[in-house]
Amino acid sequence: MHIQWLTPKKIPTTIDDFFVPELCQPEALLSMVLLAELLVLVLVLAEPMLPGFDWVRLALTSLFVQWNVLLSAALLCRLRPLLARLRAAVAGCLCCAIVVGLTLACTAVADYYQLGGPLPRNGEVNLYLRHALISMIMSALLLRYFYLQSQWRRQEQAELRARIESLQARIRPHFLFNSLNSIASLVTIDPYQAEQAVLDLSDLFRASLAKPGSLVSWKDELELGKRYLSIERYRLGERLQLQWEVADVPNDLPIPQLTLQPLLENALIHGIQPRIEGGLVRVEASYTDGVFQLCVSNPYDEPEEQPTSVRGTRLALGNIDARLAALFGPRASLSVERRDGRHYTCLRYPCARLTQEATAI
Numbered sequence: 001m002h003i004q005w006l007t008p009k010k011i012p013t014t015i016d017d018f019f020v021p022e023l024c025q026p027e028a029l030l031s032m033v034l035l036a037e038l039l040v041l042v043l044v045l046a047e048p049m050l051p052g053f054d055w056v057r058l059a060l061t062s063l064f065v066q067w068n069v070l071l072s073a074a075l076l077c078r079l080r081p082l083l084a085r086l087r088a089a090v091a092g093c094l095c096c097a098i099v100v101g102l103t104l105a106c107t108a109v110a111d112y113y114q115l116g117g118p119l120p121r122n123g124e125v126n127l128y129l130r131h132a133l134i135s136m137i138m139s140a141l142l143l144r145y146f147y148l149q150s151q152w153r154r155q156e157q158a159e160l161r162a163r164i165e166s167l168q169a170r171i172r173p174h175f176l177f178n179s180l181n182s183i184a185s186l187v188t189i190d191p192y193q194a195e196q197a198v199l200d201l202s203d204l205f206r207a208s209l210a211k212p213g214s215l216v217s218w219k220d221e222l223e224l225g226k227r228y229l230s231i232e233r234y235r236l237g238e239r240l241q242l243q244w245e246v247a248d249v250p251n252d253l254p255i256p257q258l259t260l261q262p263l264l265e266n267a268l269i270h271g272i273q274p275r276i277e278g279g280l281v282r283v284e285a286s287y288t289d290g291v292f293q294l295c296v297s298n299p300y301d302e303p304e305e306q307p308t309s310v311r312g313t314r315l316a317l318g319n320i321d322a323r324l325a326a327l328f329g330p331r332a333s334l335s336v337e338r339r340d341g342r343h344y345t346c347l348r349y350p351c352a353r354l355t356q357e358a359t360a361i
Helices: 026-046 055-083 088-112 121-187 191-210 218-239 260-272 309-328
Strands: 215-217 240-245 254-256 279-288 291-299 333-339 342-350
Touching: 026 055, 026 121, 055 088, 088 121, 121 191, 121 218, 191 218, 215 218, 218 240, 218 254, 218 260, 218 279, 254 309, 260 279, 260 291, 260 309, 260 342, 309 333, 309 342
Parallel strands: 240 279
Antiparallel strands: 215 254, 279 291, 291 342, 333 342
């Protein structure tokens, strides 16, 4: 099935599944430096309190610990692609061994050059053992935290995908029923066109079910919307005029499946169907500075009473809004406004990655 990645695995299938994060990232480095400084304070405070605080001791301990932390982070970041191929338990043990080895190496260098002052020879073994145990315990605790955070993140992603798939399952019947209603209106008027529309709907619905997951490419979503409009054109004829301004959008830009079609349906119900003369539906899309924006507009006349089918369209728009928020976070938005005699339905969301990468969200 297309959701095989949800099945628990002992061996990560990709680097992004590895529980050890990218330690070379600025946020991760800052967190590790702060945690290391807290460890330094704990080590210094654990020693007997003397009348005068030894600031030099604090500085040397801080330098030693930060040195170990940064070296360990750099080496683990470099070896992360190799460690990601191993089982979590084996990778965790190797990470601990690497940190302990680097700590002992740094201790040997500091001892050889007497960076912390001359050490008594009878206490040398105890010093190495103490540093090794501290580094092993702290690295084990930190790796355990990384592992639990990774499991929590996977569970959160699984729940998010289940929610999105539930929303996706709701919008497909809505899309099918409204298309069938459009075809039903053709049966008595033009049976031949009704038959052609049924065949088009069959191809259209097959295409909407063919793509696994919640995100598809802009090219596929655009094709799906145009095929839907071809069905509506059987019913509306020359009353339906279209204007497309979508040339600047990359074909592989990710978009939630069945997003454009409800917007087009909304435009037809609000702007074309109630008007004897019909009108122009304009589709404008742009991708600038990592933000995708899509607007569908139609002529608007204030009706005396809204038709019942509009409520279904509003449910579809609410569905789109919920899916955008789930997939792209709080910066995603769906807005509806009326100005200059037109009805605008616009959505926007940040999208710095292309479809192949975005499907891992």
